[in-house]
Amino acid sequence: MSSAILFTAPPLPTPSINRSTLSFTAAASSASNFPPTPDKLAILLDKSNSIHHLLQIHAALLRHGLHQHHILNFKLQRSYSSQGRLDYSLALFNRTRNPNIFFYTSIINAHALHGLSQEALFIYTQMLYEGVQPNEFTFSSILKSCSLEHGKMLHSQVIKLGFDSDLYVQTGLVDVYARGGDVGSARLVFERMPEKSLVSLTTMLTCYAKHGELKEARLLFDGMVKKDVVCWNVMIDGYAQHGMPNEALVLFRRMLAAKARPNEITILAVLSACGQLGALESGRWLHSYVDNNGIRVNVRLATALIDMYSKCGSLEDARLVFDKIYDKDVVAWNSMIIGYALHGFSHDAIELFNEMCRMGLRPTDITFIGVLGACGHAGLVEKGWSFFNAMRDEYEIEPKIEHYGCMVNLLGRGGRLEEAYELVKNMKVEPDPILWGALLGACRLHGNLELGEKIAEYLVSHNLANSGTYILLSNMYAAKGNWEEVARIRTLMKDSGVRKEPGCSSIEVNNRVHEFLAGDLKHPKTEEIYRMLEEMNGWLKAHGYTPQTEIVLHDIGDEQKEQSLEVHSEKLALAYGLISTQPGTPIKIVKNLRVCSDCHAATKLISKITSRKIVMRDRNRFHHFVNGSCSCGDYW
Template sequence: MSSTPLLTTTTNPPPTKHHTTTHHPSPEKLALLIDKSKSVNNILQIHATLLRHDLHHHPILNFKLQRSYTSFGRLDCSVSLFYQTPNPNIFFYTNIIHSHTLHHLHAQAFSFYSLMLDNNVKPNHFTFSSVLKSCPLKSAKEIHSQAIKFGLDSDLYVRTSLVDVYARGGDVASACKLFDRIPEKSLVLLTTMLTCFTKHGEIERARVLFDEMRERDVVCWNVMIDGYAQQRMPNVCLELFRRMLAAKVRPNEVTVLAVLSACGQLGALESGRWVHSYTENNGIHANVRVGTALIDMYSKCGSLEDARLVFRSINDKDVVVWNSMIVGEAINGFSQEALQLFNKMCRLGFQPTDITFIGVLSTCAHAGLISEGRGFFRSMMDEYGIEPKIEHYGCMVNLLGRTGHLEEAYDLVRNMKIQPDPVLWGTLLGACRDHGNIALGEEIAEFLVSHALANSGTYTLLSNIYAAAGNWDGVARIRTLMKDSGVQKEPGCSSIEVKNKVYEFLAGDLRHPRSKEIYMMLEEINGWLKAHGYTPQTDIVLHDLGETEKEQSLEVHSEKLAIAFGLISTQPGTTIKIFKNLRVCRDCHSVIKLLSMITGRKIVMRDRNRFHHFVNGLCSCGDYW
């Protein structure tokens, strides 16, 4: 192409007095210029040329201009041009519909679709696939009927779009019905159904479909990996990630975010570090999203040093990054550090969010900062206009319950503006157990049972309250009620990561190949403990057993098995990290404190409530958890 300015008209040498020739740009040349334009200014110049030379109604040029305006984000120009087009045909209508769906303006797209029908312009398969792109389910059903009316419902593009819209709208049955009718299933269509299944919790159906796929790209691998992470199945998530790498499929940012979430759920620190290293060595940019995920992973794995390093390395921190670090400090028991971060964040001009206040309120709960917690809860509403969510009420009930303000906690729950959930009631019941308030515990439990709000945790906590008071008849009655209701108690499970592999233990577990060595180490541990004056806290065994049986029951708690395995599987001086799905009991807490002193090892435990960092006979929680 010559260096002649884009929209100047070409003239011959200076005309004589009696003869003038003006060269009109051809439609073909103008069409080529539109296609090659790099900016909206170029398009505006070409549009001006069309107007000067009376070509603004040329159908092909008009159509190309409309499409270009949309691609450069000038939907207003595209719409104006559409309305200036006399008798627009199906291509013009489909283009303007598609333009609006690209900008997620479904109502306007649907309006143009209706206008097209009013003007007796018959839609084609591209029209239907365009109007369905950002369509809500209710409108999609109407359009589906239209597609049937025009005989286009069996078209591959239309049916694929219908599967997508039903899947997005949560109508899994209709999506499956349409999907099954398509003989040749494209990778896009298969990925759509994978997303549908994983999004709606049908992970097993998704896995069957995934395993049957002959071709898999990074998108479908990501859908499955993230699906397992969202369904709290981190072991399977990491296993699938390893298969993805073995299949030579290159992970991207979406993969990394899902895998880091799984590492955090498992407490798999070494696996998380490997993923971090992978991102740095394979061109996956450590942006704010990846940085936040890394902070979250390291915090949940108990490695605050690494989390803080990542936090400091992020240049353009947003409030989400600050929130992640505040919550990380809070769950690891570093209360002062969390509150200092909060104050610094506010000084720098960041507006706290509801997540920020979950972090600071949980900090207060973990540290027993009753007056500070009340103050934050009030300021959240009065200063920042944030309405408390269930999580904020949960933090306050936890804080009030731990500090013995049971009646205040109960009043707060009863006067909430939103419906309390079983977790909140469970927190209050747990406080009743810890403070021996049987009467209030029974009142709450009876309310939950009568309103069909009780779960396994409700029954277990009430049984524990009775057992702590020596009311074995009450315990028997609750266990019978649990059996009759088909409710099962969640078993305690502890996990430990050794050489990038996660091992899980239940109480009294004998499944591990090295069980004999583990139990020999337990015997050695018991000897160390007795030599240091340890006495088993048999009062916490909530079964009607003899003293010897109670001691034996305590010895094989899942966290003790995991620690014994850690001692025989790692080098002296190595930090041992344990993750438990339930709250650590008082006896295990005392034992781990002693073991950190006896072995000279740092032992980190994450239980259901928080982290405990045991060093030289002391715990970061200050024995308050």
């Protein structure tokens, strides 16, 4: 940020003569209003709601020698800013001699509101340099747009100048520490506040929610006597953004029960939760709630709907929403492209990408996640390479680790392991465990023990191994029948203290999401579920199905291994789906990890036996099981 940029004022507006200008001028210069007094101009300024009016008044100020009038300039500047014309605002500020604290505060606030924090800070320091003392209003404005480091410096100035007992300033400080990730300091300032407003409570609530401290957040939330839509939103979104989507949904229902009125932001958060859960019924209900309650479906809301529908398995509905957006932005295109990719409709995803480019929109890094993912699901290696190269060469987007991940998946699927390994070795960014996991997964798929061992060893020795590393490696040895190595890996995993992330599957029935962990006995219908499970096993055996006991990582007998497979979360959810939905209707299941290969094989067969379509979303993509086969073509 240089002063040259900031203080080179754009040319002052030259009012143009048009209809509205003429009538306005006529009003301003009618006999009783002429010459305009500052009072009258102030009233006009407060009433003005268009940039034309503001320019007219500005012209009047200049014509009548009022262009150094502090209050009028202040008001004019504020109106320019609120019309989004920060350039006029700043020009006016720079042409006003010796701006006072009101003017300084207001121009700082305007920059802060427009996200121009560097500029806001620069003006603030300029103000200090000019010898103008900040007050509590200035602090609450400047605190919005500063880093933790600057926040600390401002905090000491706040104390020095004695504004630390001001409610607004305190709230601003809590917010600064919260945004800077210093939850402890935020809490300290917060707890020292003698009086806490709804806003300051919400600020602290946001702090907890943003940093994943949902228990603390909920405690604070439950203690709030007065709740407005904002604090409901913070709490619901906190759950949605931290892997607790069901809690978000449950809280949303309580919000409705408490007669609080959701707004667009509430809906965005809850749609995200529905998407994560695959809760299509709830998502549809929300969509109709939006339509029935006068909430405008703008491009953001529409995008959230697309995301929800595609994650809930209804690409058709996603497309309907997409087609209705008249001002599609790149985010909307991205989510539709990703939707197609997620479902394995790779060619549609790529076609949509081309269409988007034809419309003149510039793809972003997220767009490439979509098309590279699409290539991966369809095994389009050359196409993938051309996207990957175009990304850098044509669109000047530096590939991120996620893009390398897509490429590794793609090359891995095509069996081009060495190529994938070379890519990883030569990339400029540091590989992360997810990327290594993708490569390791490819090694397992093609039985390339040599490379797999090399990678796993590297990961273990660098303390980068996660549960997936051990499991993949163990599966590789198991596939080769090397049971000693399987046992060794198991011990290694135990010693490392790494625990497997528990698999969790969920299914939505009657607007409620039912979650299952492996071997879960918590569901009220547990008995019926397990009876169904037995029946399913009977069907599978009758069709000559052999459980894939070799993928079980525990040191137990074969029979117990079979039993441990039988109660996998996917199968529990499936069993519950079979007993609680109408015959012939599709069953939709969501799993938090990748679907296990035994469950995948079993589900294929069950789709055939029961003549039901089973849609399963795992961490990576959708699997549509129909009549004994899966849309992923057994690669995932």
